[in-house]
Structures are given as structure tokens and as C-alpha cells.
Amino acid sequence: MTLTAEANHATASDRIVFDGIGKHYTRDGDHLQVLDDCSFTVEPGEFVSVIGPSGCGKTTLLNMAAGFTSPDDGSVRVGSAVVDGPHPSRGVVFQQYAIFGWLTVAKNIEYGLTLRANRRPKAERKDVVQRYLDLMGLERFASAYPKELSGGMRQRVAIARAYATDPRVLLMDEPFAALDAQTRERMQELLHETQLSERRTALFITHSVEEAIFLSNRVVVLSARPTDVREVVDVAIPAPRSAETRLSPQFVELRRHLEELLRSESVERVR
Ligand SMILES: Nc1ncnc2c1ncn2[C@@H]1O[C@H](COP(=O)(O)OP(=O)(O)OP(=O)(O)O)[C@@H](O)[C@H]1O
Ligand SMILES: [Mg+2]
Structure with a gap:
């Protein structure tokens, strides 16, 4: 390939x-x-x-x-x-961790899908969140908060969140x-x-x-x-x-x- x-x-x-x-x-x-x-x-x-x-x-x-x-x-x-x-x-990932400290990992990934512009039904949101938790190796941290994560894990959450909304670019x-x-x-x-x-x-x-x-x-x-x-x-x-x-x-x-x-x-x- x-x-x-x-x-x-x-x-x-x-x-x-x-x-x-x-x-x-x-x-x-x-x-x-x-x-x-x-x-x-x-x-x-x-x-x-x-x-x-x-x-x-x-x-x-x-x-x-x-x-x-x-x-x-x-x-x-x-x-x-x-x-x-x-x-x-257009999904953006910044150098500084731009994830929400008051939301869990799963809720951070789901966030963009709850906004009006990208709103998806609940069952679909659950599938998308699961898919990116798996892809980014975050399955065990779905209910963790950002402060409980290492820097690399936080950046994985930021990338998962950007991909999750299915952006064109x-x-x-x-x-x-x-x-x-x-x-x-x-x-x-x-x-x-x-x-x-x-x-x-x-x-x-x-x-x-x-x-x-x-x-x-x-x-x-x-x-x-x-x-x-x-x-x-x-x-x-x-x-x-x-x-x-x-x-x-x-x-x-x-x-x-x-x-x-x-x-x-x-x-x-x-x-
Ligand atoms: N809002 C602004 N007001 C004034 N100057 C700015 C502003 N934003 C950027 N600059 C200047 O424009 C130039 C380019 O900045 P930019 O942040 O795009 O560079 P960069 O290539 O990303 O740098 P780095 O590799 O250090 O991140 C710099 O000299 C910076 O000082
Ligand atoms: Mg720069």
C-alpha cells in the first residue's frame, strides 16, 4: 500500500x-x-x-x-x-491542549457531535466515540478527566475530537x-x-x-x-x-x- x-x-x-x-x-x-x-x-x-x-x-x-x-x-x-x-x-488541532477540563475523555470526543452544525443522533454519537477511543488507545480512559491524563493522552483526545466530527480537512x-x-x-x-x-x-x-x-x-x-x-x-x-x-x-x-x-x-x- x-x-x-x-x-x-x-x-x-x-x-x-x-x-x-x-x-x-x-x-x-x-x-x-x-x-x-x-x-x-x-x-x-x-x-x-x-x-x-x-x-x-x-x-x-x-x-x-x-x-x-x-x-x-x-x-x-x-x-x-x-x-x-x-x-x-475544518477541524483544528492546536499545539496547546485545547480540550475541556470539565468533560470526560468520552464527552470531549463527543462534544463536536452535540453542536448544532454537526449534530448526530445519540446512538451514532456513541459509535463514533467508541471508534476513536479504540483508534487512539483511550478505551480505558473514557470516563477519565483531562487532569488525570498525560500530555500525550490529552493530545490524543484533541486529535480524536477533531476526527470525530468527520471534517473535510x-x-x-x-x-x-x-x-x-x-x-x-x-x-x-x-x-x-x-x-x-x-x-x-x-x-x-x-x-x-x-x-x-x-x-x-x-x-x-x-x-x-x-x-x-x-x-x-x-x-x-x-x-x-x-x-x-x-x-x-x-x-x-x-x-x-x-x-x-x-x-x-x-x-x-x-x-
Ligand atoms: N497578531 C499578530 N500581530 C503582530 N505580529 C504577529 C501576529 N501574529 C504573528 N505575528 C508575527 O508574524 C510572524 C509569523 O508568526 P507565526 O506565528 O505565523 O510564525 P510560525 O512560523 O508559526 O513560528 P513558530 O515556528 O515559532 O511557531 C512572527 O514574526 C510573529 O511575530
Ligand atoms: Mg507557529
Whole structure:
């Protein structure tokens, strides 16, 4: 099996297009051009990671796709519609654990399905919750509260909750950044397995080159500010991927190439 977008339930209306994006901020009278003519596409059912120097505008791009921020130039489209605000068809997972402390794990996963935009009958909600408790290895913690969970488990709840509403696209901003190395690898494997069975259109932001390669069909490398796309790298490594995949010559070569690209961007930025 290859990690391609073919065998999935995504349709053309799930394509994410960043088209000529420009964005600046003004602070204390200073003009900061963050993004400048930045364009790339996430095809339906594809998992695309975005890497780039700190402060280059990754979160800003994700926030535009989520509808939390708008571009000054260009547009973000999902399918044929220009994104002009948040919508339940786009699930977001943040870097910080954004789950409700007063709800149990099961209720957190169910939450989106109880809102008007995504409301499902009770029996169906129960099935969905069970499915994601299983997928994320949280069966024994259905009735636990977030404070009783480790960081990795909380992030699994956040991911389960995002998937549970059956969003057209998933937007994830460094969801594993706060985790230790072992937990992080395990989480990558879980997310990879989930992606293989669910085939969502996914945009994933990370600082980790290894994480980007392991999870993705393609990796978008952003330049330093003012930011555009430096290179888009295909990850033609067959799926399912495992711990051994990380040691394969193909993986190691891709990692070397991406690290080199990032290094050259950081050097240019310091100059
Ligand atoms: N609301 C805002 N007002 C002013 N400046 C902002 C605002 N949001 C972001 N910026 C600036 O825009 C730039 C890009 O920010 P952004 O958070 O998108 O970067 P990033 O690539 O996600 O960085 P990191 O890798 O550190 O998470 C930064 O220089 C930041 O200071
Ligand atoms: Mg960020």
C-alpha cells in the first residue's frame, strides 16, 4: 500500500489551495512583511506537512485555512469556496491542549457531535466515540478527566475530537511539540495509522523534519521572511511506515536534504 490520495473518501471539494498569500503586521509603526506570494496546494486525501524557520508564518497560514485570520493578498480556498471564517468542516488541532477540563475523555470526543452544525443522533454519537477511543488507545480512559491524563493522552483526545466530527480537512499546528521523544514517535505512528484508515485531507505544521517525512505525502519547505515556498518535496516512501522506515536509506536521504534546506534558510535569515 502506498500513502497516496487514491483510495480515500475525500473529494475535489476538499482541496486546500493557498494562492499568492501575502500578510504583514504592523507593530510600533514597524511594517513586518511575514508572507509574500506564498502558494501551495494540499490535494484531496493528501497529508502535507509544512516546515520552515521559526517565525516564518506557519501558524499564520494555518490560521488562514481555519478562517481565524485573513490574508492581505491572495486567497485560501477549500474546494471552490474562499475561506472567510471558521467552519465545522475544518477541524483544528492546536499545539496547546485545547480540550475541556470539565468533560470526560468520552464527552470531549463527543462534544463536536452535540453542536448544532454537526449534530448526530445519540446512538451514532456513541459509535463514533467508541471508534476513536479504540483508534487512539483511550478505551480505558473514557470516563477519565483531562487532569488525570498525560500530555500525550490529552493530545490524543484533541486529535480524536477533531476526527470525530468527520471534517473535510484537518489542520494541525505542531500538535506533538510538547511531548517527549518516545511518546512523540508513538503518536506519529498512531496518527499515521489513523490517516491510512481515514484518508483525510490534512495540513500539518511541525518543526521536526523526521516527523514531517514520517507522516506525509509531501513536505512544503518555507523560506525565511518574507516567506514563500522554497521547495515542495515528495515523500515516495511506501506505507504503512514503521519505526524501521526511519532508518531506511530513502528516509535518511530525505532528512538530510530537508535539514540542509532549513539550515540554509536560517543562515540567510541571520545575515
Ligand atoms: N497578531 C499578530 N500581530 C503582530 N505580529 C504577529 C501576529 N501574529 C504573528 N505575528 C508575527 O508574524 C510572524 C509569523 O508568526 P507565526 O506565528 O505565523 O510564525 P510560525 O512560523 O508559526 O513560528 P513558530 O515556528 O515559532 O511557531 C512572527 O514574526 C510573529 O511575530
Ligand atoms: Mg507557529
